[in-house]
Amino acid sequence: MPKRYKLRGASLDAIREKALTQYGPQARIVAAEKVINPGIVGLFAAARFEATVEVGEAAGIAPAALAPGPAAPPASTGKTASNPVAGHDLQGPAIAALLERADAAEREMHRPDPVSTASPDFVGLLQQLGKELEAAPAVHPPLEPPLPPSDASNEKVPAPLEGNGNVILLVGLGDDALGPALEMSIAAGGSDVRTAGELTAFGHLHVSGRQSAMAARAQAVLTGQNVVVAYGLGKASDIPEQAHAIAGLSADQVWVVADARRKAGDTAAWVRALQTLLSTEPVGVSALAVIGASETASPETVDGLGIPVGWVDGKPARRTSLGKVH
Numbered sequence: 001m002p003k004r005y006k007l008r009g010a011s012l013d014a015i016r017e018k019a020l021t022q023y024g025p026q027a028r029i030v031a032a033e034k035v036i037n038p039g040i041v042g043l044f045a046a047a048r049f050e051a052t053v054e055v056g057e058a059a060g061i062a063p064a065a066l067a068p069g070p071a072a073p074p075a076s077t078g079k080t081a082s083n084p085v086a087g088h089d090l091q092g093p094a095i096a097a098l099l100e101r102a103d104a105a106e107r108e109m110h111r112p113d114p115v116s117t118a119s120p121d122f123v124g125l126l127q128q129l130g131k132e133l134e135a136a137p138a139v140h141p142p143l144e145p146p147l148p149p150s151d152a153s154n155e156k157v158p159a160p161l162e163g164n165g166n167v168i169l170l171v172g173l174g175d176d177a178l179g180p181a182l183e184m185s186i187a188a189g190g191s192d193v194r195t196a197g198e199l200t201a202f203g204h205l206h207v208s209g210r211q212s213a214m215a216a217r218a219q220a221v222l223t224g225q226n227v228v229v230a231y232g233l234g235k236a237s238d239i240p241e242q243a244h245a246i247a248g249l250s251a252d253q254v255w256v257v258a259d260a261r262r263k264a265g266d267t268a269a270w271v272r273a274l275q276t277l278l279s280t281e282p283v284g285v286s287a288l289a290v291i292g293a294s295e296t297a298s299p300e301t302v303d304g305l306g307i308p309v310g311w312v313d314g315k316p317a318r319r320t321s322l323g324k325v326h
Contacts, residue, residue: 002056004030008048010190015051018189023055030054048190048223155320158287158310160184160228161253165221167213169249170289171231172257173270175199180257180289181230183314191228192220196249197242199232213249236270240277247281254278254285256307260322261292264301271305287311293322 005023009015012032019027032051160168168184168191170177178201185191194216196207207213207229216227229249233242246254256274258267278284289311293299300322302309308320 002054005053005055006050007053008050010048010185012049012051014186014189015049015053019051019053023053027053027055155308157317157320158308159316160188160255160310161226162188164224164226165217166226166252167217167220167229167249168226168253168255169196169229169231169246169251170255170257171197171233171246171274172289173233173236173259175201175230175232176259176291177230177232177257177289179291179314180255180311181228184311185228187316188226191226192216192223193228193230195232196229197231197245198234198238199230201230204230207249209245210248210250213251233270233274236266236273239270239273243274243277243281247278247283251283253287254283255287255289255310256285256305257289257291258302258305259292260290260299260302261296264304267302268305271307290317290322 220227287310288307303321309317
């Protein structure tokens with residue numbers, strides 16, 4: 001007798017991956033819906049997906065990679081939902097088509113009026129969020145001091161914080177931080193990815209200061225996510241004026257994003273300048289995210305920064321220094 005399970009995720013593709021991982025190739029999605037959380041006065045609106053996964057008995061059922069099946073009525077969630085989809089083959093172009101239709105409908109149906117941070121409504125909103133946070137406070141692990149590079153097999157490799165309501169800040173030149181931020185979100189099953197500093201990106205809210213960061217953290221607690229902020233420093237010469245702004249975001253974890261294809265001396269200069277300025281602030285660099293390691297013959301030059309490597313070219317690092325292996 002087939003069994004059915006409920007799965008949630010930031011996208012249909014994420015749910016499909018969870019189903020394959022937890023229940024094997026015989027699992028199939030028989031119903032799915034996009035669930036809209038309208039937020040509070042439209043400020044914290046968010047969308048997630050819920051799906052019904054059917055798993056047949058091992059005997060007499062041919063393996064199918066999430067093949068289409070009969071639609072099952074979605075359970076009531078008490079939230080506003082739109083664009084239900086059921087019985088679709090959730091692979092390849094089908095996923096893109098479903099997401100495009102869902103996003104188009106959502107843009108037409110949900111157009112909340114912006115709430116000014118100077119208005120009485122916003123003040124009342126923060127007070128309401130404060131009461132909810134007191135009822136379920138988020139636990140933020142303390143920052144670990146940077147460790148020197150080492151080839152020791154028992155050395156702990158840094159990883160993005162888990163849990164809800166954490167602010168994870170990735171700092172890099174130009175738009176270097178955006179790629180790793182999106183990759184970390186995918187690996188975590190869906191995080192609230194935002195931009196800050198000189199970096200902006202279409203479709204991502206911008207964190208512009210302490211109050212904005214507090215609001216982002218509060219929303220993440222309500223939606224059960226972390227906030228991953230991609231911070232653009234602009235040019236290396238802009239670092240002095242950016243350091244105070246970085247500290248003002250009160251991040252729980254700070255990563256430096258270094259491009260292994262750039263000259264080692266140039267990278268070391270801006271990273272050390274940033275570390276020096278942050279040494280007087282209540283925030284420090286915890287880990288290094290490396291991009292472009294597979295596109296250079298000497299990726300190990302980033303080891304000279306003295307920051308433990310935790311992320312390399314789109315995936316978690318296997319050790320805290322690159323050496324000749326990455």
